[in-house]
Amino acid sequence: METARLLADLDPDQRRAVTETTHPLCIIAGAGSGKTRVLTRRIAYRVAVGTADPRHVLALTFTRKAATEMGTRLARMGLRDRPHVGTLHAMAWAQVRIWSHDRGTTLPSLLQHKGHLLRELPGRGHLPVPELASEIEWAGARDISADDYPSAAHQEDRRVSAPFEQVASLIVEYREAKRRRGVMDFDDILRTCADLFDEEPGFARTQRWRFRHLFVDEYQDVNPLQHRLLSGWLGDRTDLCVVGDPHQAIYRWNGADAGYLLRFAQDHEGAAVVELRGNYRSTPQILHLAGAVLGPGAARPLARRPAGDPPVLVAYGDEHEEARGVARAARTLHGPGTRWDSQAVLVRTNGQMKPFEDAFTRARIPFRVRTAEPLAGRADIGAALRHVAPGDGHPLRTVVVDLDDYVAEQQAARGRDGQRSEALEALVRLAREYSAMEPEATVGDLRGWLMTAMGLDGPGGVDAVHLVTFHAAKGLEWPVVHIAGLEEGFVPVSYAKTPEAEAEERRLLHVAITRAEQTLRISWASTRTMRDAPVARRPSRYVDALAAAKADLDALMTMDPGEGLARSRDALRTAVADDLDRALLDELHAWRARVARRAGIAPAVVASDRVLGDVARHRPTDRAALGAILGVGPMVVDTHGDDLLGIVSAHAAAAGAP
Incomplete structure (x- = not known):
């Protein structure tokens, strides 16, 4: 492999992430930033320059689809020896099975579904099986004992229709029932492998010799049990690269802890952190709405795609009218030569799908409900x-x-x-x-x-519109996305009562919006039938922010670009003092116009006239000086700091300044 070919089509952030020599390394990769490309290129680059042996690479992710994509890309790069690529569960199962085989012992069989076993537990009473299964999985993910469950559940404000002490007793009953039946569940796979690292020095030495270069995708989704296993694989070494996005941390309710990603630099001494700021998936208009959901303090990605269709916000009378409206829009957007599976309808809960199934059936539009069957x-x-x-x-x-x-x-x-x-x-x-x-x-x-590998899904196969929940849509993308049912009680979901839960609901909607590549429709209903009676519904609290962002885009579309640019320049020139470097100001103004045009937003959204004037006047040479300018907040420094400092530096060099 030629290193030049591996780096040729990468942007500066991606190139740095691929070539960074510091270990451990954390790559912050937002939606559409090319994280799979960067992760696979980094593996191939390290093999090419001789700092990694592909036979000793272990690349882990959370879905079979992602693992397959990583493996396919690495194969296309011509690696003579294949790295080990797989899901965390699959790789742990393989290693535990090898260990058992070498010792002539037999592992318990895998329990594919908990339901039958949970129904037979004597102490269950009227506690619903899905609810009990959820609590068992949460306790397993958090790696806590049955004794510790009540206090941990109380601290996390778990919503269970039974006393925490009863659930703790049922956890004990469940684990004993597994032992009697000779079965193990998916969390047991991870726990057994993690325990072997702690209790079997020979196993730990063998694993760490075999897997010397560790790469972990979707690190924001790691839970405490998985983190203990990953720490076992890593040992006291530093050859670790993780990729994640705090804005896509949407599994806290299921035990995930995004703190492992956010604290990476503090937890790993000497670690480097690289951020991928570009978004190559969605149009600037879609990204503008996605950013509005996160709030004004969140870092915004740089749009790398041309402008596209303006997003559409629609209110319907009831859920049936909404479903019919989405079906009509889907047919309209199904142009000649396009496939039905280029479109998806995203809803917050499975219970919202039925009206769309009925409407698409009546409209004779093929659809499929995405599943994750092993x-x-x-x-x-x-x-x-x-x-x-x-x-x-x-x-x-x-x-x-x-x-x-x-x-x-x-x-x-x-x-x-x-x-x-x-x-x-x-x-x-x-x-x-x-x-x-x-x-x-x-x-x-x-x-x-x-049994550890989830079924593959997504575009391809049956040509049909996808009906998907927000959570199941993560990791997927479609040219056309219809987000439906954006109402209070659904988005955010009614049981999201704490600030942490509400923040996760914001991130979940952000994930849903950023599944769209070119066209985005968002809708909600004014009434909805519940318990056979119509109930008035309020639009989600996030609709106001989305509507404001949409108004910004609509105003931009009606503005004469030449007139707006000339007016802005005149205002800037008359508002600045004589000590301002006017040549530098022109360069800054040209840069702002380019960024605004590429992102499809008003120039003032990139940086105000006053900010550009102060940059041209004070000529900052580092991020601290740039951040000290009034109106330049952390978001501007993070998003545009390198560009602004680069323009100032290049101008000073061209002018012969010291």
């Missing part, structure tokens, strides 16, 4: 494995080629009907990965590993 549970996956293997004990390495041939035949047949199966393609990739990682694995071992 690959092992899919009928087509089971059929493929049964076709190539006489039994679960058959060596995996002997059937991989047959599996490849079978899937190729199936895909060829599907292709004649215009469809292909991403799941079958994923099966072949996963079988090869697992066989390479564990040469003695059997088909039964592969089945266990597949």
